[in-house]
Amino acid sequence: MASEYDYDLFTIGAGSGGVRASRVSAAHGARVAVAEEYRVGGTCVIRGCVPKKMLVYGAHFAEDLEDARKFGWTLGECSFDWKTLRDNVLADVDRLNGAYTDTLENNGVDIIHERARLTGPHEVTLDSGKVVTARHILVAVGARPRVPDVPGAELGITSNECFHLDAVPERVLIVGGGYIANEFAGIFNQFGATVTIVNRGDTILRGYDESVRDRLLQISLLKGLNFRFHASPTRLERTDSGCIRVEMTGHDPVEVDCLLWATGRVPNTHDLGLEDAGVELGEQGEIKVDRFSRTSVENIYAVGDCTDRIQLTPVAIREGQAFADTVFGGNPSCVNYDCVPSAVFSHPPMAGVGMTEGEARNKLGSVKVYQSDFRPMKNVLAQRNERSLYKMICHGENDQIVGLHMIGPDAPEILQAAAVAVKAGLTKADFDATVALHPTMAEELVLLR
Structure with missing residues (x-):
């Protein structure tokens, strides 16, 4: 590691990708600093998927309490207090902010609570005016909500x-x-x-x-x-x-x-000095990178939503890990973006991995589609007519599973394990040969016809 710089790595942004990259780089022996102008944890932890999932849990009780009566529970008058849920969620966000901060500090990473701008290929300037140099700079500033340009x-x-x-x-x-x-x-x-x-x-x-x-x-x-x-x-x-x-x-x-x-969301790259430093941006402000997350400037990298590859927290984390292993771990690594599962925590939730039926037909031509359209056992007893749908798309020539898509209770939880099978290239016969776990909703995956 060269000593002419203040740090071996300076990361701008302490979200999921930036935290992982910084922590692992420090573990590899690098001298690391992170600049974060808001709170450590980023969109997912502070104002995104984690607190949103807690609201989803809270919202589910509306139907669960109603259904409970069908299962023999006698309930008094129920009421909902938004402020209680809101404050408890925000308190847990505070806890997570502290946990992420501790993770960085315990690995010897310096946290700088200021906005940082690139003022050269090896240089950033903080809001305080202090100039910091680094051999490598990683931009991990995420994205922000898009607001249309309309009056009011x-x-x-x-x-x-x-x-x-x-x-x-x-x-x-x-x-x-x-x-x-x-x-x-x-x-x-x-x-x-x-x-x-x-x-x-x-x-x-x-x-x-x-x-x-x-x-x-x-x-x-x-x-x-x-x-x-x-x-x-x-x-x-x-x-x-x-x-x-x-x-x-x-x-x-x-x-x-x-x-x-x-x-939608747009890369949060405005006024970071990227273009002045020679970093090439796309039409939406996204940072253009190669498969190793390197920008058009040799020693400047970018990971996460600001690159506008796949805007998912686990993807940003993998990109941060791969960056650290490549630059400081002596193990050149890049992320494979095939078969990345995703979920929508709607009511009910839905989840999918691989190609949709339309994509498979356009790409493969010959496909086989298997479906199960059923009413979950809990909904039957609760006299709720809401039906789940599981769908498997297979290559028409060899029966390899190229896509799994589902909607229903716990669909994301079920899909996580099933996504491993799709990523591994298993076939419909492999699912058919697996004994069902009964009675579950997940068993529909090995009973599809």
Whole structure:
């Protein structure tokens, strides 16, 4: 390690990718510093998937308490207190922030609570004006919610602010059709809000298997969610009563108490000095990197959502690990992006890995599709008509499983194990040869016909 620099590695951003890269690099013997202008942990831990999953758990109790009566439980009058859940979630975020901070410090990583900008290929300047040099610089600044440029857009909130609301709004309008929109739609709906999803197209969750996403739409409608397709807000304004009046294309205006922008995320690379340092950016501000996460500048790297490869926390973590092993561990490594599983924590949740049926037909031509459309045992006894759908897509010539997609209770938990089989290239016959674990929902995967 060269001594002419202050550090061997300077990481900008202490999210999932930056923390993993910094910790492992330090374990390999590098002198490491991390600059984080907000809180250690990043989007996932502080204002994303972790606190959101806690809200999902809280929302599930709405139906669980109702179903409990069918299982013999006598319950008194139940009420929900948003502030209790909110404050408990935020307290756990504080705990995780501390845990991530301890992880870095215990590995000898210096944490600098300031914003950092690149001012040279080996140099960053902190907000305080201090200049720090490093042999290698890693950019791991993540992404931020996209807010459309329409009049009054500032009256809406993003997923960042959902965790800090003073109360559950009575009427919520969610703009977008992706996973963030559908997850918060389910959360607010279960907490008693009237929810409307506004989508510029006619498809929710584009990129997921058509049968599974259509099932979610059907169930969402039955749960009372409203959808306005081919609609885009054109103006927001505050009314005399304090509500938000939303004008949109193709539909009449509506008045709501809260509007949530869930229109995607953009790399958080603005005003970081990247272009001045010679780092090449894409049209959306994403940092262009090679398979080893190296940018157009030899000693500057980038991982995570700011590269706009696959915006998932586990992917950022793997990229951070691979970077550290490559640069400081003497083991050149890169991430394989094939068969990355993903989930939507909607109500009910859905999950998938590999190719959708449409993708498989376009790429392979000959495919075989196996499905199980069933009502989970718990729903039967609870007299809830909600049905699950499991779908397996196989190569038509050799029966290799190229995709698994499902919607239903615990679908993400079930898919995690099944994704190993898809990644390993197993066939339908391998699933058929596995004895079912009965009675479970997961056994449908080895009983598909």
